[in-house]
Amino acid sequence: MSNSDFTPRESFSSKFGVVAAAAGSAVGLGNIWRFPYVVGENGGGAFLLVYLFFIVAIGMPVMLSEFVIGRKAQRNAIGSFKKLAPKTLWYFVGVIGVAAAFLILAFYSTIAGWTLEYIVKAISDSFAGKDMDEIAALFDTFHTGTFWPLFWQIIFMSVTLVIVIAGVKNGIEKYTKILMPVLVVIIIILCIRSVTLPGASEGLSFIFRPDFSGLTAGSILSALGQAFFSLSLGMGTLITYGSYISKKEKLGTTVVQVTAADTIIAMLAGVAIFPAVFAFGIAPEAGPGLVFITLPNIFQEIAGGYLFALIFFILLAIAALTSSISILEVVVAYLKEELYMTRKAAALFAAIVITIMGVLCTLSSGVMEDVKIFDSTFFELMEFTASDILLPLGGLLIVLFIGWYLGSKKTRREVSNEGSLRARHFPVFMFLVRFVAPFAIALVFLYGLGWLQI
Numbered sequence: 217m218s219n220s221d222f223t224p225r226e227s228f229s230s231k232f233g234v235v236a237a238a239a240g241s242a243v244g245l246g247n248i249w250r251f252p253y254v255v256g257e258n259g260g261g262a263f264l265l266v267y268l269f270f271i272v273a274i275g276m277p278v279m280l281s282e283f284v285i286g287r288k289a290q291r292n293a294i295g296s297f298k299k300l301a302p303k304t305l306w307y308f309v310g311v312i313g314v315a316a317a318f319l320i321l322a323f324y325s326t327i328a329g330w331t332l333e334y335i336v337k338a339i340s341d342s343f344a345g346k347d348m349d350e351i352a353a354l355f356d357t358f359h360t361g362t363f364w365p366l367f368w369q370i371i372f373m374s375v376t377l378v379i380v381i382a383g384v385k386n387g388i389e390k391y392t393k394i395l396m397p398v399l400v401v402i403i404i405i406l407c408i409r410s411v412t413l414p415g416a417s418e419g420l421s422f423i424f425r426p427d428f429s430g431l432t433a434g435s436i437l438s439a440l441g442q443a444f445f446s447l448s449l450g451m452g453t454l455i456t457y458g459s460y461i462s463k464k465e466k467l468g469t470t471v472v473q474v475t476a477a478d479t480i481i482a483m484l485a486g487v488a489i490f491p492a493v494f495a496f497g498i499a500p501e502a503g504p505g506l507v508f509i510t511l512p513n514i515f516q517e518i519a520g521g522y523l524f525a526l527i528f529f530i531l532l533a534i535a536a537l538t539s540s541i542s543i544l545e546v547v548v549a550y551l552k553e554e555l556y557m558t559r560k561a562a563a564l565f566a567a568i569v570i571t572i573m574g575v576l577c578t579l580s581s582g583v584m585e586d587v588k589i590f591d592s593t594f595f596e597l598m599e600f601t602a603s604d605i606l607l608p609l610g611g612l613l614i615v616l617f618i619g620w621y622l623g624s625k626k627t628r629r630e631v632s633n634e635g636s637l638r639a640r641h642f643p644v645f646m647f648l649v650r651f652v653a654p655f656a657i658a659l660v661f662l663y664g665l666g667w668l669q670i
């Protein structure tokens with residue numbers, strides 16, 4: 217029996233807190249750093265349409281499945297399966313999730329650390345008067361270094377730790393409630409700046425005018441992969457948060473709101489970035505360097521660029537923080553409930569282990585660049601294992617669990633709050649969960665492993 221049978225379980229205290237925390241988890245580096253460059257690499261508008269289709273047809277059903285599991289069981293990612301499917305191996309889905317949390321936060325904190333360095337670079341006006349090559353060199357010198365990337369990673373992990381130790385209501389909910397609206401305001405300011413640049417319309421038509429000729433089978437699958445990562449699906453983050461949602465909350469509505477927030481912010485990030493990219497003649501397929509190399513160059517060439525650079529990197533750090541909190545919480549909730557650790561000890565232990573793994577990721581671009589396992593650096597290995605293997609596998613098993621193990625009756629009871637809501641779209645949800653989502657996720661999974669060549 218877990219200790220939560222004796223002590224009242226922590227929960228979110230308000231409707232807005234639930235949405236802010238879950239949306240805070242979803243909105244992160246995935247939206248603002250990854251989404252624009254993946255859209256850029258895959259040709260713009262057509263990719264965006266496919267992505268939006270996957271968000272609705274697969275992302276939303278998987279999200280609702282995670283909420284149902286967590287809120288019904290009132291447990292962490294592993295404990296939930298132990299409770300809903302006792303004496304079976306389903307709890308292994310939670311094990312995959314907890315393992316993924318360690319790996320994701322390890323490399324996530326590397327990139328998040330970079331955003332902190334770039335806040336300082338923005339404050340000290342380091343980009344001023346530099347051309348594209350000099351700004352690229354600035355990034356190279358920094359991210360291949362040892363001390364500063366590690367320093368910022370540790371600072372980032374410490375802030376994450378402090379918030380998670382404060383707990384669900386006083387930490388996670390309180391901070392995301394402030395941080396999320398700030399984020400939206402800052403990104404809207406950036407959008408306004410970007411779309412008013414001369415030549416901005418080309419960037420807008422790049423993302424909003426679909427050109428299906430450039431769409432390959434590979435980009436269709438990477439749209440699904442991006443949908444997964446961006447919505448924080450497949451590793452029990454939303455099972456854990458689901459367990460903090462009150463029985464009175466409407467899960468379906470929460471799913472719609474969180475998905476809308478995540479999608480709107482990704483689109484806003486695209487609107488903030490592409491018009492500027494085109495206005496300054498930069499290649500949209502610049503890749504992962506888009507934020508750290510290209511944008512500083514753009515910022516220092518526009519009026520008010522000093523301020524825009526500063527708010528942009530603050531925004532990125534905030535978005536990363538509300539996601540990292542949710543990743544650490546997956547591990548903490550597990551250690552607390554299944555291994556009876558205190559919240560503080562659990563958070564400290566998890567953060568230390570993750571930081572040690574994270575150090576390996578950070579040094580992968582510097583002194584440990586040549587240390588390779590299966591031909592990959594630690595960073596690449598952890599990113600690949602978590603994103604391309606563990607998340608799709610976890611997501612696939614989650615929809616199979618809801619669709620084929622827990623079944624329609626029990627799921628309906630949870631979604632309709634014991635019959636008090638009508639849950640009108642429930643049959644659509646169940647159809648997606650049983651047939652559409654498993655098939656589509658399996659495709660991404662096989663593709664990620666290279667077992668399916670397209």
Ligand code: PHE
Binds near residue numbers: 242243
């Ligand atoms: N969704 C987060 C982002 O977009 C990343 C994340 C993935 C968070 C998986 C939790 C779980 O940055």
